[in-house]
Amino acid sequence: MRHKLSRNRISRFTSWRVATVNSLVRALVIRERITTTKAKAKAAQGLAERLINLAKKDELTAKRRAYKILCDHKLVQRLFKEIGPRFKDIQGGYTRIINIGTRRGDCAKTVIFELTKRVEKAVKIQKEKPAKKDEPIKETKKTQEDKHIEQQKPVKESKNKQETKKTKQESKQDKKFLGGIKKLFNKKKHNTE
Secondary structure (H helix, E strand, C coil): CCCCCCCCCCCCCHHHHHHHHHHHHHHHHHHCEEEEEHHHHHHHHHHHHHHHHHHHHCCHHHHHHHHHHHCCHHHHHHHHHHHHHHCCCCCCCCEEEEEEEECCCCCCEEEEEEECCCCCCCCCCCCCCCCCCCCCCCCCHHHHHHHHHHHCCCCCCCHHHHHHHHHHHHHHHHHHCCCCHHHHHCHHHHCCC
């Protein structure tokens, strides 16, 4: 009986559930914003909040406890150096869940699971400079290859062309049948005349 067991079990065994939640929290520390299902986000939210509480302390024991979950020294360092100081003056509510809609394949409710204080990385947009009239247009590799192909002489048609057509058809059939295994079982090769 499950009396008073309110933990979100996300339909997994204990070890699988722990691994899923830990990987979600790792992804949250790396990207600060992830898209997942509502049930998984709710299961991971408590652990993420506890980790950020640990990061606010900045003690050796707190780092060791965080390492048990994150299993990566760089992630622990990022948690304690970047994410923890952001929430120094706040006493909870470090993450939020925003509903998106339903997933197309199985109609699962999808959400955005993110930190409430995120640092947006500035993306530099480079404008294309108009070409000057004096500058010659640079040739790309494709145009050089096209010129090379145009310079080649056309092949003369002969009886060999009909034979090559037959061999091409046979090779296509061989490739269709398990990547050319048909050649191994071809009876014509085994017959000696």
